[in-house]
Amino acid sequence: MNVRHSILLLALMLLVGCNSSSTTPEGPQAADADNDKPRVALIMKSLANEFFSTMADGATEHQAEHADDYDLVVNGIKDERDLSRQVSLVEEMVASGVDAIVIAPADSKALVPALRRASQAGVVVINIDNRLDADVLAQEQISIPFVGPDNMAGAKTVGDHLAAKLNKGDKVAILEGIRTSFNAQQRLKGFQAAMQDAGIEIVDSQTAEWEMSKANTIASSMLSEHPEIKAILAANDSMALGAIAAVKSAGREGEVMIVGFDNITAIQEAIKQGKVLATADQHGDQLAVFGIEAALKQVNEKSAATADVETPVDLITKESL
Structure with a gap:
């Protein structure tokens, strides 16, 4: 192989490396930069927990049914206590240019500063599953709607x-x-x-x-x-x-x-x-969907933060099954 071919091969390898994504373990890849559809990032807790893998499946299915309306990036952490990784995912999604983040925070307090920065960067933020701490939200001077059950x-x-x-x-x-x-x-x-x-x-x-x-x-x-x-x-x-x-x-x-x-x-x-x-x-397969729909409404209407949305939670017994 001559020097010219070696240089071309190296350039190609670098180009492929730059275009790969390590933040989308599941779900559709992020949209191209010239795509006008909103891009929504779903950030969950541990995908090893069946509840959150079910949530991811529900969100992915919803996106497939509304492929013309938005693109979805699905993320999760390996350990529900890995707060630093979830903070990093928020920052990575903001840097990638998503329009909205729908997040089930692993901690009610620790994620608030990162989400404030995301909001200040113009990203719509919707809180699902685990409500963010009201006092910390007030301290950070930010309002983030909660979509989830009582x-x-x-x-x-x-x-x-x-x-x-x-x-x-x-x-x-x-x-x-x-x-x-x-x-x-x-x-x-x-x-x-x-x-x-x-x-x-x-x-x-x-x-x-x-x-x-x-x-x-x-x-x-x-x-x-x-x-x-x-x-x-x-x-x-x-x-x-x-x-x-x-x-x-x-x-x-x-x-x-x-x-x-x-x-x-x-x-x-x-x-x-x-x-x-x-x-x-609490209908895990639909919980992220409720959050995504709230996010898209806010993105498309270019409105201020929406009000909280209470979602259903039902008793399950042998009789009801």
Whole structure:
């Protein structure tokens, strides 16, 4: 190969490298620079969690049905605690020139400064799933609409259903989500309110940070320390799966009731088998779609931030399945 051919080959390799994308693990690639369609970036938490992979699938399907209306870039983090990576994704999407960001923040406070910068850069920002902290939003002097369910009401409904199967004075335990997340805080409050109304005692409440394996370890410890526990309330279905394994290991299947939140496929099967009493369905396949539609409305109308939009959350039991 002569020098001229080597130079041409090197230039071609550099060109291909510059055009590749590492920020779009799933979903359609970003639109070309000369495309007039709005570009929406969906930034989620861990795609290893079935709830968020379902959310991604719903968003991708919606974009395919509205391909003439907008382009979609789907992003997620590997670990729900990887806040720095989610902040980086926001910055990368702004730098790539997206028109809107629809985000399920891994933390209610830590993402606000990056989202303020995105908004100041002219990007429409819509908050889904986990509500951003109102005090931090006020400190950053920014208004970001929330599109999502009332997590406290949903958890209260699940807790009330469980309480109806228990007796006054019974003992239960709670597996919490990440404590800096607003949805985790609200679900905890909903569970607590339901138990208080029914006169049921919460003997232990710990965070398992949304993770199944950690929930398994913590639930096992709870059952050992408090053998009188009659039920475990898990703030998401991944943790409920961990609780199922812990109850089985403790030899207490059929004795300890479990409830969750999210209505993932594995929990639906567990409900049918009687291993889980109930969960809450916040319609994960449509949650991102609700956010995308709100973002497109704001982009197309060139309007100020829209009002919050409350989306449905429903009780799921063996009867309803």
